[in-house]
Amino acid sequence: MNDLTVANVGNDRFNRDHERLLFYVQEFTRLCTRFRLRTPFPDEWDQMDAIFVRLEKYTRVHFKEEERAMEGFAYPALSDHREQHQHLVNVLADLKVKIKNREFQAIGTVKQFLIEWLTHHINHTDTQYSPYLQKGHAASAVHQSH
Numbered sequence: 001m002n003d004l005t006v007a008n009v010g011n012d013r014f015n016r017d018h019e020r021l022l023f024y025v026q027e028f029t030r031l032c033t034r035f036r037l038r039t040p041f042p043d044e045w046d047q048m049d050a051i052f053v054r055l056e057k058y059t060r061v062h063f064k065e066e067e068r069a070m071e072g073f074a075y076p077a078l079s080d081h082r083e084q085h086q087h088l089v090n091v092l093a094d095l096k097v098k099i100k101n102r103e104f105q106a107i108g109t110v111k112q113f114l115i116e117w118l119t120h121h122i123n124h125t126d127t128q129y130s131p132y133l134q135k136g137h138a139a140s141a142v143h144q145s146h
């Protein structure tokens with residue numbers, strides 16, 4: 001699990017977002033892994049708070065940007081895609097409560113889900129908008145040249 005790679009979705013910005021999201025999830029997971037063996041030290045909770053804030057915020061920003069792009073090219077699978085995003089947002093909201101309450105065992109059970117959800121979503125759901133996104137870009141490029 002150290003070398004996670006995800007598919008190219010045909011857009012530099014979204015590819016960079018995905019790398020960054022995976023980085024945050026991996027950092028979060030790395031911290032959680034230690035908690036299988038013992039209760040976290042206070043400074044580890046601080047690290048977890050810091051990484052979680054970034055993960056949650058960046059996820060929201062990325063999802064919003066993707067949804068805006070999909071709206072822009074009238075993507076047919078938008079509502080399903082949006083539902084998947086909302087599911088993760090809900091999971092993160094639950095996780096936020098667990099972190100706030102310092103429930104380290106409950107947090108540990110979520111970490112694997114995060115990696116699996118994110119890689120699966122990028123590789124199987126985000127990649128589906130790729131041809132539309134490229135077509136949309138081509139159309140706007142043609143439009144701008146006139």
Ligand SMILES: [Fe+2]
Binds near residue numbers: 014018062066122126
């Ligand atoms: Fe994405």
Ligand SMILES: [Fe+2]
Binds near residue numbers: 066081085121125126
């Ligand atoms: Fe997505």
